[in-house]
Amino acid sequence: MVIVGSASWYLSKANKTQNQVVADNPNVSLNNSNLRYANIAYSEKITLSKGKGVTKQAASCIECHAQKTPAIVQDWSKSSMAHAGVSCIDCHGVSKDNPMANQNCPGVKGTNIYVSKMVSPKTCAKCHPNEVKEFEESGHARAAFHLALKPDQGLIAHEDMGAPEYKDAVVLTGCAQCHGSIIKMGPNHEPTQGTWPSHGIGNVYPDGGVGNCASCHFNHQFSIAQARKPSSCATCHLGPDHPDIEVYNNSVHGALFAAHGDKWHWGSPPGAWIPGVDYDAPTCATCHMSGVNGLQPTHNVDMRLKWNLWAPISKERTGGYETAAFEYMKTGKLTAGNPLAGNPKGPQEARKEMLQVCASCHTQSFANNYLAMADKQIELYNKYAHAASEMINTLEKKHLMMKDPWADPAFRTYYYMWHHEGRRMRQGAVMEGPDYSHWHGVFQLQQSLRILQAIYNQRMKDGKIDPNQIGGVGMGE
C-alpha cells in the first residue's frame, strides 16, 4: 500500500512524471467532479470603456472609493492603467452570469451592473492576451494544482493535528499565499473565508481563470518597475527550501543592485529595458523574463531554464510548454502538470538563451565556464540524491521505515536532503550564491548522507527500527 505523503510515496515521485503520480494516487481522480471548482467555460463578455477619461459610471466608483478605501484609489491614480483610462469598473465589472458576480456594493445594488472583488486573468487577458498565455505556458500556472492534488495536503494532513477544521488556516496563512488557492464561492456570492484572499501566483478563479497577475504586479499600481525588483519575486522565492532571494543577495548581481539600484531606470518599456543603460546588473526579471540582447520578453519563466532544480532528482527540462492550465481550462480536470516544462526547443536552447542574457555583460568563456561548473555541481547533487534514495528504497522494501514519515528520522533526513539542502546547493550553484552552493548546500548534504547512513546501518543490522534515535536532520534549516 502506498500511503499518500509517506516516504515511499514521496520517493516514487522522483522516478515518474507527476501526471503518473496523480494517476496512481487512489485519493485523486483526474475526472473527479469535486475538482470542477469553477465555471471554466465562462468567458467574460464585458468590454472595456473606450477612449481616455472615465465614464460617468466609472467616476462614481472612483469618487466613492476615494472615501471608502482611499489608498486603493491613490495607488491606482499612479498607475499606467489610470493614464490609459482603465478604472475600477473596467476590471471589476463582470457580466451577471459570471460565477463571481454580485451586487454587494451599495453603489451598484439594483442596477444592471455586476461586480467582483476578484479579478481573474480572463479579465486581464482582454488587454494582455500574450502575457497571460505565456504565463499559462509556464510552471507558475500549476502552482495551486500542486497543492490541490495532495502533495502538500499530505504534509498538511500531518500539520493540522488531525483536526481538519485547521486545514484552511494552515493553507491560507501559508501554502496558498505563494502557491495560490482554488477559490470557491460561498454565501452571498462572495469567496469563502478559507480560500480567499490569496496572494498566490496560481490562483484558480471561479470563472475558470488560472493565475494571479497581481501576485507580481501588486494591486493597484500594477507597476512594471515594482515587478522588476527582486523583492517582488522574494515574497515567495525565499527561505530554507528555495532561497532565491538570499542567493541573489549573495551574488555580485545582488550586490550591484543593492549598491546602485536606487539610481536605475526601472520603468522602461518591456523589451527596451537595456543593461548598462537602464541598469548595471540583472534582477530576477532580467534573466528569466526580459527582452535583453535580442531575446523576446516573456512571461514564461521556464523558457531559459535548462534544469528542473526543485525535484528530488534534477533532470533536464525536456517537456516543452506547461499544459496543466490549458488542460484544466478545456476539461475542468486538475492535473499535476509537467515538471519538465521548459523551452519548447529543449534544454540546450534554454541554456543558449540564458547565455544570450549573460553576453550583455560577460564574455562567452566567462559565462560558459561558470555554468559548466554549475552543471557539474547539479550532477554531484544527483549522486547524493541517488545514494540517499537507494537507502530509503531498501529500507522501505525491508519494512524498516516508520508508518508516520515525519516521526521517522530516516525520512526526515531524506526529505531535507532534497527539499532543503539539495535545492540550496543547486540554486546556489546556478545563480552564483557561493554560500548557498557550499555552506547551506553540499556541506549540509555530506553530513546528512552520513546521518542517513548511520540510521540505515542500524536498521539493516538490527532488522528493526530503534525508536530512541531522536536525531536526524531537519529542525530549523
Place this chain on the structure above:
Amino acid sequence: MVIVGSASWYLSKANKTQNQVVADNPNVSLNNSNLRYANIAYSEKITLSKGKGVTKQAASCIECHAQKTPAIVQDWSKSSMAHAGVSCIDCHGVSKDNPMANQNCPGVKGTNIYVSKMVSPKTCAKCHPNEVKEFEESGHARAAFHLALKPDQGLIAHEDMGAPEYKDAVVLTGCAQCHGSIIKMGPNHEPTQGTWPSHGIGNVYPDGGVGNCASCHFNHQFSIAQARKPSSCATCHLGPDHPDIEVYNNSVHGALFAAHGDKWHWGSPPGAWIPGVDYDAPTCATCHMSGVNGLQPTHNVDMRLKWNLWAPISKERTGGYETAAFEYMKTGKLTAGNPLAGNPKGPQEARKEMLQVCASCHTQSFANNYLAMADKQIELYNKYAHAASEMINTLEKKHLMMKDPWADPAFRTYYYMWHHEGRRMRQGAVMEGPDYSHWHGVFQLQQSLRILQAIYNQRMKDGKIDPNQIGGVGMGE
C-alpha cells in the same frame, strides 16, 4: 523544589500571570531593596531654554563638541530639535541632585552646571509627555524588568559557565541591547561598564525614568522618518524567536516598501502620514502606532493587538494598560508586569482598530477573512503547545526530566516549540509571512511534537532517562 530556569519553572509561567511567577520565586523579592536601583522620586527641574536660537552657554557646548565628537553635532544640526533651538544642554543638563549629575566634562567643571551623558525619559517628557506616558502604558516599558526578574538570568546562569564575572558581558552584548538595562552609577558619577551603554528600549535610568526613546529615535537626529522605517524596529524584532522583520520582508507590505520606499514621504507629521498619499504600504509603525484612517497615533504598541503571541500559550489581551513602569515609579518595586496588556477596551476593540488600519487599502472582507484564518492558526498553535506541555508536565511529575534543562532534549524541544517555532508560526500568520507561518512555523512544530513524543515514549516505557539520546530539537534554528 522549583529550580529557577528549570523546565517546570518555565512551564509554570504558561499557566499564571507573571506577577505570580515573581511572587513564587524565592530569589526575587518584590520589595527587595536591592531592586531599588534608582532615585525614582527624582524629578528633573531644569527647564528648557526658551525661544529660537541657542544661549551663549549652549553655544559653547556645541562649539566644543563640534571638535570633539563632530558627527554628533552634525547629526543634531539635521534634527527638528536643532530647528526648535533645543541643543545639548537642554537634554544633557541636569540639576546637581540628579543621581546622574556630574561635572566630568571640562567645559562645565567648577561651574554651577551639571550634566549627564544619559538622557532619561523624565527629560524627554518635559516636551513630549503624552508620548512618554503612552510608551509607559505599553509592554515595551517592562522590557528590562523581564531580565532583572530572572527569567533570562535563569538562561544567563547557564550561559556564563558558572563564572559570574562573564554575566555582564553576556547581558550587555546581548539581552540588554534590546531589552534594556537597569543602569547603575559607579565611580566618578558615571554609569558602570556592565550596565551602560545599552540601546535597549526598556532602560531604567538612575533618576527613575523607564524607557529609552533613543532606542527608536536614534541619537542625535531623533528623526521621525528614521523611526518609521522597518529597519528601526528590526534592531530588536528579528531572529529565530521573533522574526518580525523577516516576516515583514516576506509579506506583500514589505515587498512594496522594498520596491517603492525610497520615493515615500517619510517626514509627514504624526497623525498626518497618509496611506496612498505619503506611502503605498504600511511599515511596522503604520499598523501599530500611526494615526491612520481616523485612529489616534499612539506610542502604546499594544493598543491594536488582539493576542499575546510570544507566550507559551497564546491568550487574548485582556489586561488593559501595562502597569509595571508606573508601579516601579511609585514604589521602586520591579514587577514582571502584565503580559496580557493591550487595549484597555479589550481584544475585540484592539482587532477593530487594527481592521481600521487595514481599511485604508483593503475591503473589509479581505482583511476579515485573512485575520480569521490567522486566528485559527493561533488556535492550532495552542493545540501543539498544550500537547507538548502535557507531556513535559507528566515527565516532571514522574521525575523523568533532567535537572539541567539545557542538557535535556525534552526540555530543549519544548522550549524551541514555543519560543522559536511557535512564535514564527503565530507571527507569520498574523502579519502575512507565509514562509514563517508554514516552513519556519507549523512545519517545524509537527516534527518537534513527534520528537518530543518519541522521547516521552522512551522515558515512560523505561521509567528512566536515556542519557545517550543526544538529539532533540534546537541548535541553530
Place this chain on the structure above:
Amino acid sequence: MVIVGSASWYLSKANKTQNQVVADNPNVSLNNSNLRYANIAYSEKITLSKGKGVTKQAASCIECHAQKTPAIVQDWSKSSMAHAGVSCIDCHGVSKDNPMANQNCPGVKGTNIYVSKMVSPKTCAKCHPNEVKEFEESGHARAAFHLALKPDQGLIAHEDMGAPEYKDAVVLTGCAQCHGSIIKMGPNHEPTQGTWPSHGIGNVYPDGGVGNCASCHFNHQFSIAQARKPSSCATCHLGPDHPDIEVYNNSVHGALFAAHGDKWHWGSPPGAWIPGVDYDAPTCATCHMSGVNGLQPTHNVDMRLKWNLWAPISKERTGGYETAAFEYMKTGKLTAGNPLAGNPKGPQEARKEMLQVCASCHTQSFANNYLAMADKQIELYNKYAHAASEMINTLEKKHLMMKDPWADPAFRTYYYMWHHEGRRMRQGAVMEGPDYSHWHGVFQLQQSLRILQAIYNQRMKDGKIDPNQIGGVGMGE
C-alpha cells in the same frame, strides 16, 4: 597518524601557527614545484597611455565591445577610469611574454598587441601601488592559499563523494567565489574552466599577482561608492559561520544605513569621507578602512583588529603584517600565512585606532565600556572552546573518535561550536549585533557543550562509540 581533515588534525590547528600546520602536513610541501602555479617573476611592462582621451587603438576596442558586450562599455563609461582616459587596453593589454597573453580577440589577432581577459593586481599596481601593497599586507591576501593548502580540500574531499571530477565544481561554485582561485592557464592561452572565473578576493593570477581588486570594486565601474556599501563586503561576509552583514543589519549602525543611506554622499575622495557630513553611520569600510578622524585610510583590513575572531581559540593579533603574499611573490611557495596578522604595532594600537573611529560619534566611555564587555564575551567564548577541545583531545587519545570526522557527532558538534556558533558569538559581540552575540551565539554554545558532554560521557563510560547516536549539533545552522 594524522588524517588531514580529521578531528585531531582540525584540533591541532588551534594550538599552533598555520605555518606549522603546513610544515607538519605530509601532503603539502612548502617547496613543492606543483605549487609554482604562476610566473611570479613576471612584471608587466606595458605602460599606460598618457593624457586624457583615448588613442585610436583604444577607441577600436571600445567601439567593437560597445557592440559585443555593450553593458561592459556602458559601465566603464560611468567610471573614474573613463574620465581619466584609462580604457580597455590600458588594463587588458599585456606584453607578449605575460603568461596570460593571447590574441584570441579578433581585433588584435596578428597585430603586436596581446591581451588578457584577466587583470592581475600587478596591473592595478601600476597606478595604485599603495592600495595593492596594503592589501597584500592584510589577511585578505592569503584567502586562496588557505584553500590550496588543504584545510578546505580536507572538507572538499568529503563533499565530492570521493569523485575528484566534482572537486572543481564544489570549489568554483562555492569556496573560490569568496576565497579566490589559483588560476591556471589551459589550452589556447585561456584560463581553465575549473579555476576561472572567480570573484574571490585572494585570486592568484598566472602572472604571479595575488589578490582581486574587482572582488570589492566590481567590474567595470570600479566605483568607490559601491565598494563602501555594506552589500559589497556581504558577497562573502555572510552566513552561518561569519554573518557579518547580518550582524551589521542587526546593529544600530546598520539600521541607520538602512534608514538614511540613500541620502548619503558615497563618492567622496578617500580620506575625505566625513562622518556626520557625508554619512550618519559607519559601513564596514568606514571602521576597517577609511580615513576617519585623523586616521590614514588603508586597504589592510586587519590594521584596526585587536583579536583574531575566526580561529578555534581567539588570540590577540600579535603577528604584524601578513607575509604570505610577499613570500609567494618572492619564492613561489604557498604558505598558510599568519593568522595573527594585524596592526604591526600590536593589538593595543589596533584597538586604539578603532576607538579613534568610534570617537567621531561616541564619547570615549561609551565605546570603551562597550568594547570592554565585547572583550569579556570573547574570553567567555574561549572558555567554551577550551572545555570542548579538552573533551575532543581526550576522546582522540582514547581512540574514541570516528575515522570519518563528518560521520562523528562529537566532531561535528565541536566543529559547529567554533566555526559557526563561536564566530557568531564573537563577531556579534564586537560589532553590536545582540541577536548574534546571544541567540545565534552563546545560547547555542551552551547547548552544544552539553551535547558534547553527553557524547563524551557515553564514550568514556562505555569505552566505545555508540553508532546509534545520530544527533549532535549541526545541520542547517
